[in-house]
Amino acid sequence: MNDSAPIGVFDSGVGGLTVVREIMRQIPNEKIIYFGDTARVPYGSKSKETVTRYSRQIIRFLEKQNVKAIVVACNTASAYALDELEKVSDIPMLGVVKPGARTASDVTRNGRIGVIGTEATIGSRIYSRYIKEINPGAEVLGKACPLFVPLVEEGLLNDPVTDEIAIRYLSSLIDSGIDTLILGCTHYPLIRATVGKVMGEGVTLVNPAYETARELRELLERGHLLHQVRPELGTNQYQFFVSDAADKFIRFANSIIKYGILSAKTIHIEEY
Ligand code: DGL
Numbered sequence: 001m002n003d004s005a006p007i008g009v010f011d012s013g014v015g016g017l018t019v020v021r022e023i024m025r026q027i028p029n030e031k032i033i034y035f036g037d038t039a040r041v042p043y044g045s046k047s048k049e050t051v052t053r054y055s056r057q058i059i060r061f062l063e064k065q066n067v068k069a070i071v072v073a074c075n076t077a078s079a080y081a082l083d084e085l086e087k088v089s090d091i092p093m094l095g096v097v098k099p100g101a102r103t104a105s106d107v108t109r110n111g112r113i114g115v116i117g118t119e120a121t122i123g124s125r126i127y128s129r130y131i132k133e134i135n136p137g138a139e140v141l142g143k144a145c146p147l148f149v150p151l152v153e154e155g156l157l158n159d160p161v162t163d164e165i166a167i168r169y170l171s172s173l174i175d176s177g178i179d180t181l182i183l184g185c186t187h188y189p190l191i192r193a194t195v196g197k198v199m200g201e202g203v204t205l206v207n208p209a210y211e212t213a214r215e216l217r218e219l220l221e222r223g224h225l226l227h228q229v230r231p232e233l234g235t236n237q238y239q240f241f242v243s244d245a246a247d248k249f250i251r252f253a254n255s256i257i258k259y260g261i262l263s264a265k266t267i268h269i270e271e272y
Helices: 017-026 048-064 075-088 097-107 119-124 126-134 148-153 160-174 188-199 208-222 246-256
Strands: 007-011 032-036 069-072 112-117 139-144 180-183 204-206 238-242
Touching: 007 017, 007 048, 017 032, 017 208, 017 246, 032 048, 048 069, 048 075, 069 075, 069 208, 075 097, 075 119, 097 112, 097 126, 097 180, 097 204, 097 208, 112 119, 112 126, 112 160, 112 188, 119 126, 119 139, 126 139, 139 160, 148 160, 148 188, 160 188, 180 188, 188 204, 238 246
Parallel strands: 007 032, 007 069, 032 238, 112 139, 112 180, 180 204
Antiparallel strands: none
């Protein structure tokens, strides 16, 4: 595999752009092909079988783009499908759950860690499993926050409605004595300020995107796949694909990535 090949990144929608933003920052020489499954979002309320089928289609699409590595930039797909995806593809792959679990284990002082995510991610208890592998004495408290995803997809990032829902979802965690809270859904870093305000200063928020980009860099280095020079202008360093509503995606992407995304191509993902 050529080190100038792109990295494939996918999510159920726009949330994975928080991971893309971090990859752009930490390894700026890399080309990225992003796929957001905007036609089929949310994944977080769907079954493991459905999320795995969708994810396999996306892997086939990314394989056709000759990517050198794949980042599953969706907690739900990482929780439900990553093991299966690694069996069907030879391309090195990384999810966001393990990096998030590792960071939280490093950050916590009292061993009480909260996780917020989709119903699927919280129901799978995957964060708890990985954290306990690192720190068997840790206590992990999960809370599903399903309404956060549509609020983010609607762009209600700083809005009283989001504040109100955050208070309702997070009140049980505030009283639980956690000192660390994992933003276990790639959409949630976009409402980090709201979550931080509700949880208070004593709770450290963990965004798995930072550690994911760091581990991606290591993975590329190990495979001698790190791209050494910045791609020249006009080489389409960053390309975006969606399964629906490209214009809405472009508007949203430009509001969170300061790169100037001019186009996103709609593809028929069911054909893969
Ligand atoms: N981005 C997804 C995740 O990280 C949440 C959105 C969805 O439910 O599809 O779990």
